[in-house]
Amino acid sequence: MRAREILAELLERHGRTYAAEAGIRLRDTPQPLYQLLVLSHLLSARIRAQVAVAAARALFSHRLRTPRRMAGASWQERVDALGEGGYRRYDERTATQLEDGALLLLDAYGGDLRRLRGEAGGDREVLSTGLRRFPGIGPAGADIFLREVQTVWPETAPYLDAKALQGAEQLGLPTAPDELLRLAEGRDPAVLAAALVRGALDKG
Template identity: 70%
Template sequence: MSAARDAEQHRRTVAALLRTHGRTYAEEAGIRLRDTPQPLYQLLVLSHLLSARIRASVAVAAARCLFAAGMKDARKMAAADWQQRVDALGEGGYRRYDERTATQLGDGAELLLDRYGGDVRRMRERAEGDAGRLSALLRELPGIGPAGADIFLREVQGVWPEVFPRIDGKALQGAERLGLPGDPAALAKLVKREQAAAFAAALVRAALDKEVAEEVGV
């Protein structure tokens, strides 16, 4: 296949992928992501939940239950007692890791309050535009490992320009399954900048579910 035909096939694949699965995980969890403390904290919680070995739909449901129970920012998460966090996680079906995660969420909220006044933007300021440094700071929070940091950075790239393009790990596995380029920069060129976070999330879905490739005609 010629380079021109390859490029055309890539465009068609990406268009179909965005049409069928082009939604961020933050959107699924009801988070209206913008550069303000509350939605950024909610994304941090969601990233924590998604990083466990559990279905993404369960993690999203558990995040929604935590927020519905009032735990929408670091202060309210820290103020909730352990059982309230366990109950909200359980309501969302997040039962395998609920007790440990409830503890980590409480400890993480306390740490975020102590170091950053509960504002994730201050973590960004400390990183001084260095995405690697930001990832390291995120991983200092209980329960946020490399996977959790990657999820947060993939989702936040739409509002924090210095993170763009963030297509790595699971997203690259999805690109391979779909026959798309394996280079993050090349992948980023296939979408508009404002679509990057949704595109990365869709690629992750392709990595996690082989039926996604069938749905987009690959």
């Protein structure tokens, strides 16, 4: 099977961002950007992606969709919501980190990640460094956020990180981002990146 056909099949099966799977209607506004930060935090732990997505949906169903609501909830409320999503291995530590991260976002950026974007001035490395200030967001979490946010922050695109390129390699696809984008024929780079990551994670 040719590379173009493999990629078309991959996009057909897995062409959905993790934000969309978590029910986040991603826009360049404070609430969905914060929800993406929470999702990136959860996805970066050593836990199955499906569990992280379910935990994010549970948090949001408990109305913990903004940094103010996240910080205002009790620690036990956050633990319970994470447990409801099946996120039990790291629930206690993560509940604390979510509060600390929400407070940092409120204090440093008035609850609005677009201010961090403005500080970065289009520099992805500066943006990544800023993201890693948030508790629980390490290099992997920053990569996840940047992969997904490129839909609404075009200056970060195209962003195909090491995990996405690992998926490409495992599928016998080119590992040069420009070549992958050409083969994807205009598909959203965030969708392409998510599909490649799922390809890397899918043992089947």
